Amino acid sequence: DQQVKQNSPSLSVQEGRISILNCDYTNSMFDYFLWYKKYPAEGPTFLISISSIKDKNEDGRFTVFLNKSAKHLSLHIVPSQPGDSAVYFCAASAMKTSYDKVIFGPGTSLSVIP
Amino acid sequence: DVKVTQSSRYLVKRTGEKVFLECVQDMDHENMFWYRQDPGLGLRLIYFSYDVKMKEKGDIPEGYSVSREKKERFSLILESASTNQTSMYLCASSSRGSRYGYTFGSGTRLTVV
Helix, strand or coil, X not given: CCCEECCCCEEEEECCCCEEEEXXXXXXXXXXXXXXXXXXXXXXXXXXXXXXXXXXEEECCEEEEEECCCCEEEEEECCCCHHHCEEEEEEEECCCCCCCCEEECCCEEEEEEC | CCCEEECCCEEEECCCCCEEEEEEECCCCCEXXXXXXXXXXXXXXXXXXXXXXXXXXXXXXXXXXXXXXXXXXXXXEECCCCHHHCEEEEEEEECCCCCCCCEECCCEEEEEC
């Protein structure tokens, strides 16, 4: 059973609009959440993260929101650019228990249309 | 520029062959990981290592083994390759206790025919 879920396999957004990528998790031990971005034929790269003691973290055009009670987080990209077209993986970790392991979701493929 | 290097970008192997995938990191990281990426399944952890000569099974270790004789090198071994092991294999590393996640290699696309 997947502990980190991304229920939308794909998303298309017009350039300049907001992209919202969603992620749900089931393990209440998770205390740190990350988003990775992956282009074809490249490894994933770290994008942004959030600790469970926060509900929002912002870095330029990227903002991650965390709703602990709902076990839900989302990544907002504003404004979306064609270069943002990639697969986005949501990930979570429970550092105290997991040898620094990170659990990844299945990914959402974002297409930003010029 | 710090990096994780995987020895091959593309590999084609025959069913039953023993396959070695090599990964080297230059960041002095304690932790190293092997994942495979498949459509709709995301990144699934095969094995990881948190120290030299130490290894732990991930979520899908069957059919794989690993070796970590030196801190910078983590090898994934397919004992007898099968067609269902055709996949993208990703190596990653991280420092112990890091909250900043992993540094990934560029991946090896393995096809077993």
